[in-house]
Amino acid sequence: MTVRTAHYRILYRDIDSMGYLYYGRYMALFELGRVEWMRDEGWRYRDFEQQLGLMLPVTRTWCRHLAPLVYDDLARIQTWIDGWSTATVRFGHEVYSQESGQLCATGSVELGCVDRDRRRPARLPAAFQELLQRVAGDRGGRKRGV
Amino acid sequence: MTVRTAHYRILYRDIDSMGYLYYGRYMALFELGRVEWMRDEGWRYRDFEQQLGLMLPVTRTWCRHLAPLVYDDLARIQTWIDGWSTATVRFGHEVYSQESGQLCATGSVELGCVDRDRRRPARLPAAFQELLQRVAGDRGGRKRGV
Amino acid sequence: MTVRTAHYRILYRDIDSMGYLYYGRYMALFELGRVEWMRDEGWRYRDFEQQLGLMLPVTRTWCRHLAPLVYDDLARIQTWIDGWSTATVRFGHEVYSQESGQLCATGSVELGCVDRDRRRPARLPAAFQELLQRVAGDRGGRKRGV
Amino acid sequence: MTVRTAHYRILYRDIDSMGYLYYGRYMALFELGRVEWMRDEGWRYRDFEQQLGLMLPVTRTWCRHLAPLVYDDLARIQTWIDGWSTATVRFGHEVYSQESGQLCATGSVELGCVDRDRRRPARLPAAFQELLQRVAGDRGGRKRGV
Numbered sequence: 001m002t003v004r005t006a007h008y009r010i011l012y013r014d015i016d017s018m019g020y021l022y023y024g025r026y027m028a029l030f031e032l033g034r035v036e037w038m039r040d041e042g043w044r045y046r047d048f049e050q051q052l053g054l055m056l057p058v059t060r061t062w063c064r065h066l067a068p069l070v071y072d073d074l075a076r077i078q079t080w081i082d083g084w085s086t087a088t089v090r091f092g093h094e095v096y097s098q099e100s101g102q103l104c105a106t107g108s109v110e111l112g113c114v115d116r117d118r119r120r121p122a123r124l125p126a127a128f129q130e131l132l133q134r135v136a137g138d139r140g141g142r143k144r145g146v
Numbered sequence: 147m148t149v150r151t152a153h154y155r156i157l158y159r160d161i162d163s164m165g166y167l168y169y170g171r172y173m174a175l176f177e178l179g180r181v182e183w184m185r186d187e188g189w190r191y192r193d194f195e196q197q198l199g200l201m202l203p204v205t206r207t208w209c210r211h212l213a214p215l216v217y218d219d220l221a222r223i224q225t226w227i228d229g230w231s232t233a234t235v236r237f238g239h240e241v242y243s244q245e246s247g248q249l250c251a252t253g254s255v256e257l258g259c260v261d262r263d264r265r266r267p268a269r270l271p272a273a274f275q276e277l278l279q280r281v282a283g284d285r286g287g288r289k290r291g292v
Numbered sequence: 293m294t295v296r297t298a299h300y301r302i303l304y305r306d307i308d309s310m311g312y313l314y315y316g317r318y319m320a321l322f323e324l325g326r327v328e329w330m331r332d333e334g335w336r337y338r339d340f341e342q343q344l345g346l347m348l349p350v351t352r353t354w355c356r357h358l359a360p361l362v363y364d365d366l367a368r369i370q371t372w373i374d375g376w377s378t379a380t381v382r383f384g385h386e387v388y389s390q391e392s393g394q395l396c397a398t399g400s401v402e403l404g405c406v407d408r409d410r411r412r413p414a415r416l417p418a419a420f421q422e423l424l425q426r427v428a429g430d431r432g433g434r435k436r437g438v
Numbered sequence: 439m440t441v442r443t444a445h446y447r448i449l450y451r452d453i454d455s456m457g458y459l460y461y462g463r464y465m466a467l468f469e470l471g472r473v474e475w476m477r478d479e480g481w482r483y484r485d486f487e488q489q490l491g492l493m494l495p496v497t498r499t500w501c502r503h504l505a506p507l508v509y510d511d512l513a514r515i516q517t518w519i520d521g522w523s524t525a526t527v528r529f530g531h532e533v534y535s536q537e538s539g540q541l542c543a544t545g546s547v548e549l550g551c552v553d554r555d556r557r558r559p560a561r562l563p564a565a566f567q568e569l570l571q572r573v574a575g576d577r578g579g580r581k582r583g584v
Contacts, residue, residue, distance in 0.1 A: 181301070
C-alpha cells in the first residue's frame, strides 16, 4: 500500500469561532490529499477531464473527527487507496496535527468515473486500473466501493 | 419525527468546474439545516455556547451523493433527528433540487456535547434532551451515536 | 436608482476565531446581492452564459469594513448599479447587521463582459444596457468602470 | 522593500464553473501571503492574539483581476508592506500563475490593530513597528493607511 503525504497550513479563513478547523473543510484537505497522491503517481486529475473526457464526481464520504486542528497549525494529510472497482475508487485519509502529532480525523472519499459528455458511468482508464492493482493489491485487489 | 426544511440558493462560489456543487459544501448545507431545525424548535445554537457554556463539535459525518446540484438552483434541505444519547445528537439530512425535484444527497452529522471551558464531554441540557425524546421518540428513543 | 435587498444567515462556517465574518466572505455576500438584484430585474446570470454565450468575470473589487458581522446574525445586503459602460458594469453594496442595524461593510464589484467561446471582451446585451440606463440614469448614465 | 513569496495549489474547491479561481478566493491567497510574510520575518499572527492580546481585523481591501488562475495551477503570491501607521498596516500583493508566468491579480489589504478585550483601536507593538520601519523605509516611512 502506497501512502502519500501532503501538507496544509491552517488559515484564519478555515477556522470557526471555537478556534477549530471547520468540519466541512476536512473535505478540502482530503481533496488536497488525493490530488497530491495522484500527482505523485504521475496522474493529474485535470488530464482525466481534458485528455480522457472523464470526470470523477464524489459519490460517498465518511469522516470521523478525533481532535481539533487549530489556527496556524500545519495539517499533515496521509492518503492511500482504500478500495476500488473498474468504475470507482475510494481514497482513505488520515489528518494529523504537525504540532501535537495527534490524529485529528480519519475518513474516506469514493469517486465514480463518468463520461464527461454523456454524463454516464464509465470505466476507469486501463493504465489507472493497473496503478490501483499495483498499489492496492495487498488490500485484496478489486474491491467494490463501500 | 419532526422534519424541518431550509433553503439555499447555489452561488457561483459554491460550484466547481463540472458545474456541480462542490462535495464539501454539502457539509455547510447540513449546518444550515440543523441550525434552522434548532431555531424552529426554539433553540439557538449560540445559546449553547454563550448561555450554557457548552459546545457541539462535529464528531462524525457521512454523505452519499446521488445527483448534482447546479448553479442558480435552489437547494431544499430536509433535517430530522436521526439518533441521540445523553451526550450526542445525530442529525439526518436530505438535500433536494427545487428545480428537478431530485434527491441530490443524503447524509448525517453527529455532534458531541463538550464543556466549553474544560473542553471535556458533557451532558446535553435536560430541556434539549426532552425535545429529542419528544421528536425522535418514534425512532426508538435514546439511540447512541453511530 | 433601484436598490435591492437580499439576506444571508451567518453560519459557523463563515466566521473566524475572532467570532467575526471572515473578510473574504463579503465577496460571496456581494455575489448574492448582485445575483438577487439581477433576478429581481428579470435577468438570470446563468442565461448570460447558457443563452447568450457571455461570461461576466470580476475585474475589480473594493471593500471597506466598518463593523463585524457575528455568528447567527442575519446579513442584509443592499445592492445597486454604481456605474457602467457598454462592456462593464459595477455593482455597489452595503451590508448591514439585522440585529444591530449597523452598517458593517460597503464595497463595489466590477464585472467585464466576455465572449465565452473566444474569451474576448464583448458588449453587454442591448436589453441589459437599457436596464442599466433606466435604473442608473440618475447617476449620470454611461459611466465607465472605475 | 522586502518581498516574500508563498505558493498555493488551486483545487477543485476553489474554482467556479468558468474554470477560474473564484474572485473572493484571492482574499484567502492574500491572507496566506501575509501570514507567510510575517512568519518569514519572525512574527506569528497568533502571537498577536495569544501573547499580546491584540487582534488585526481587516479594514479595507482592494483587488484588480487581470488574468484567470485555473484548476491545478500553482499560484505564486508576492507580498510586501505597502504602507503603515502606528495603528494600521497595509500589505500589497501580486498573484502570478506559475504555469503561464502571467500576473493574475494585484491588490492590497489593510489591517487595523485592536485591543482584543476592549475591542478598541490600539498601537501596533513597538518591535513590529520597528520591522515596518526597516522593511518599508524606502517607501517613505510612516504612511497612513489609504
